[in-house]
Amino acid sequence: MNIILVIFDSLRRDCVGVYGSPPWGRIYTPSFDAFAKESVIFTKAFPESLPTLPARRAIYTGQRVYPFHNADFRLKGDFVGAPGWGPIPEDQPTLAEMLTAAGFRSGLISDVYHMFKPSKNFFRGFSQWTFLRGQETDPARSGPRLTQKEIDYWLPKEFQNKWTIEFVQQCIMNMHGRTREEDYFAPRVLNESMKWLDQNQDADKIFLTVESFDPHEPWLVPQHYRKMYRKEEEQEHVISRYGEMKEAEKKYLPRLQANVSGEVTMCDRWFGYFMEKLKKLNMLDNTMVILTS
Structure with a gap:
């Protein structure tokens, strides 16, 4: 059995x-939905801990992160x-350590630079x-720096x-x-x-962890995905917001929501390609695929 x-x-x-659907309208996720039809669906699953790294500590070890003892260290x-x-x-063994010791050939493909x-x-x-470099503020490039006009x-x-300008500087440099x-x-x-699946077909059993930082902000997607949800011709921006938006910012909200929807659909499409690859390699009958957030 592969995992x-x-x-x-x-x-x-x-x-x-x-x-279901978010408040701003339904999102097109045919690959996720098709996968769900053939899967066990967890309808009352709750994360043990958030955000990005605390959640992965729990997922990778099966152990609680909360209460956050010694959590304020830097x-x-x-x-x-x-x-x-x-x-x-x-002192916490990881899933990868245990499965590798049990004879699985294990691999991690990730663009989650925090890891x-x-x-x-x-x-x-x-x-x-x-490790695929360049997400968000990953220091994958140091130049050329943006001019004020480009910012x-x-x-x-x-x-x-100050913080958003630094964020955009690194984000756009990484997009070069x-x-x-x-x-x-x-x-x-x-x-x-x-590619990893192709290269490891000779393994008796595999454990592959696929880590996509998307659909995390800043929600930059090819234009054709955004236009699935908002037809207007618009300049692309690197903007995101936690919590309430100021009044002057609210005019950008429909486009942000369209970007979120478009990025989810892009993730869905490429997950579909990945599942097709498993099918072509005749791996579906002996592979447990776990999809989570």
Whole structure:
């Protein structure tokens, strides 16, 4: 029996068609929905801990992260101070360690840059891991820096402050050279995962973890995905917001929602390609695929 764990970061439950619709309208997720029809669906699942890294500590170890003992420590190379945001404790064995020891050939394909920061150890136990660089503020590039004119192009004045400008600087530098859908992160992660399947067909049994940071913000998607939900011709922006929007910012909300919807649909499409790959390799009958957020 093979095991494949696929995690889409920040994928809302109501953004997957089988569970319903978000307040701004239904999202097209035919691949997720088709997968759900052939799967056991967990309708009352709750995360043990949030956000990105605390959730993965729980998923990778099966152990509680809360209560957050010693959670306020600061490690060099990590700017996030959320409770539970740290490496996997040394005394907690990981799923990858246990399955590798049990004879599985294990692999991790991920663009979740938080997992690979200095002091982090989320690749512990895998036979092989691939880190796809450049998500969000991953320091994948150091130049050329954006001019103020370019910052104004990507970030509306209403959203500009020291933190958002730094975010946009790194985000846009990381996007340099992106020209087609396959250059976006979810396609890159799923493509690399399909290559891994090809390269490891000789294994008796595999454990593959596929980690996509999308559909996490900043919700940059090819235009044709956004236009599935909003037809207007609009300038692309790097903007996102937690919590309430200021009055001057609310005019951007419909486009943000269309970007979220479009990014979910892009993730869905490439998950569908991944499932087709499993079918072509005749792996579906002896593989457990786990899809979660």
